[in-house]
Amino acid sequence: MSGLPAGRHFFRGDDGYEPARRATVWNQRVPARYPDLIVQAAGADDVVAAIRYARTTGRRVSIRSGGHSWAANHLRDRAVLLDVSRLDHAVIDAGRRVAVVGPGKGGSALAAELDAQGLFFPAGHCKGVCVGGYLLQGGYGWNSRVLGPACESVVGLDVVTADGEQIHCDPDRHADLYWAARGSGAGFFAVVTAFHLRLYPRPATCGSSFYAYPIDLVDDIYSWARKVSAEVDGRVELQIVASRSVPSAALDTPAIVFASPVFADSEREAQTPQAIYRPGFRA
Numbered sequence: 001m002s003g004l005p006a007g008r009h010f011f012r013g014d015d016g017y018e019p020a021r022r023a024t025v026w027n028q029r030v031p032a033r034y035p036d037l038i039v040q041a042a043g044a045d046d047v048v049a050a051i052r053y054a055r056t057t058g059r060r061v062s063i064r065s066g067g068h069s070w071a072a073n074h075l076r077d078r079a080v081l082l083d084v085s086r087l088d089h090a091v092i093d094a095g096r097r098v099a100v101v102g103p104g105k106g107g108s109a110l111a112a113e114l115d116a117q118g119l120f121f122p123a124g125h126c127k128g129v130c131v132g133g134y135l136l137q138g139g140y141g142w143n144s145r146v147l148g149p150a151c152e153s154v155v156g157l158d159v160v161t162a163d164g165e166q167i168h169c170d171p172d173r174h175a176d177l178y179w180a181a182r183g184s185g186a187g188f189f190a191v192v193t194a195f196h197l198r199l200y201p202r203p204a205t206c207g208s209s210f211y212a213y214p215i216d217l218v219d220d221i222y223s224w225a226r227k228v229s230a231e232v233d234g235r236v237e238l239q240i241v242a243s244r245s246v247p248s249a250a251l252d253t254p255a256i257v258f259a260s261p262v263f264a265d266s267e268r269e270a271q272t273p274q275a276i277y278r279p280g281f282r283a
Contacts, residue, residue: 008046009039024074024083026067026128033072035062035081042086044158044166044193051191052164054080063191065103065132073186084132087193092117097199098155103132103192107141120202122150135195137185143263145234147200151182156196162189170196203235203263205270212246215254225258236262 010017012034020038022030036059039050054061063082064074074081087102090110094117101110107123110131114121122141124134134141139150147153156170159177169178181188213221225238232238239259246255264270 008042009037009050011037020083021075021081024064024067024081024085025072027070029070029072031072031075033075033077035076035079037079038081038083040083040086044087044160047082047084047160047191047193048164048166050080050082051160051162055162055164061191063132063186066106066128066130066134068126068129068133069186082191084191084193085130088130089194092119092199094119094199099197099199100158101131101195101197103130103195105131107131107134111142114199115202118202119199121153121197121199122147124150131195132192133186136181136183136188136192138183142261143203143235143237145237146263149183153198153200154182154195155198157181157192158194158196159190159192166193203265205264205267206261207264207267207270208259208261211258212243213256213258215242215256218242218256221256221258233262235264236260 010020017038020040021034022028037053039046041047041050051061060076060079061082062074062076062079063084065084067074067085084102085104088104088106089100089102090105090113091100092113093099097119099110099114099121107129108127110121111123120143122139122144123131124139124141135151135154141150144150156168157178158166158168159181160166167174169175169181171178177190181190181192221240225240229238237260239261241257243255243257245252246257262270
């Protein structure tokens with residue numbers, strides 16, 4: 001297959017095919033679906049070559065950036081699987097508050113690089129989620145109650161079309177593709193090779209409160225949260241999860257964990273809204 005570096009692509013039956021296929025599924029619940037070809041793209045040229053090959057041979061294309069789909073919907077029989085997880089660059093222009101980021105860039109890794117420059121982007125909550133699928137599906141992450149879904153901070157995209165053409169999309173150029181990309185998810189009809197992101201000043205204070213309660217208070221906790229959620233300061237996130245145990249709270253039985261990250265301009269501001277909305281329950 002011309003145009004791709006040796007060792008960067010695997011036809012079914014090749015040495016390395018099965019490890020490459022399994023590596024695309026993060027939780028290792030790997031379904032019995034087998035692409036004809038797996039391309040581990042190292043750059044936009046590899047993406048172009050893979051798309052043109054698929055078009056010439058009449059194969060469908062599926063795309064994987066971080067692989068956090070529970071259904072592993074990127075694994076498709078007789079398709080070309082385009083793995084763009086290695087497109088993980090991030091070029092940050094702190095002065096203009098913009099970044100050009102590859103779809104395989106981990107959101108947590110991006111957040112750390114931005115933090116070092118006093119900047120912030122509403123990346124995903126879960127460590128390891130890459131920005132590709134996250135942004136295409138809307139992206140509701142850190143401080144999104146204030147900044148909105150992360151896709152609203154996508155100001156442009158570099159993509160490869162189904163014809164194998166490299167183009168840039170923004171509100172003024174190929175606007176139809178630009179708007180489709182901001183929420184289309186896995187159904188987007190191009191391959192993103194880079195996102196152009198609007199950045200924000202890093203909040204002065206990032207903190208969190210933490211409460212844990214026995215599982216039998218679940219109805220009270222959720223009823224209370226629904227009642228007050230609309231009134232809570234937008235900089236506070238209400239996160240409620242069930243846990244088998246919470247050793248740090250001396251609970252060795254199933255529990256409800258109520259955590260509230262907050263982004264504020266000072267420690268005093270960070271403490272105030274959480275103190276007001278502390279759940280009124282006792283273990």
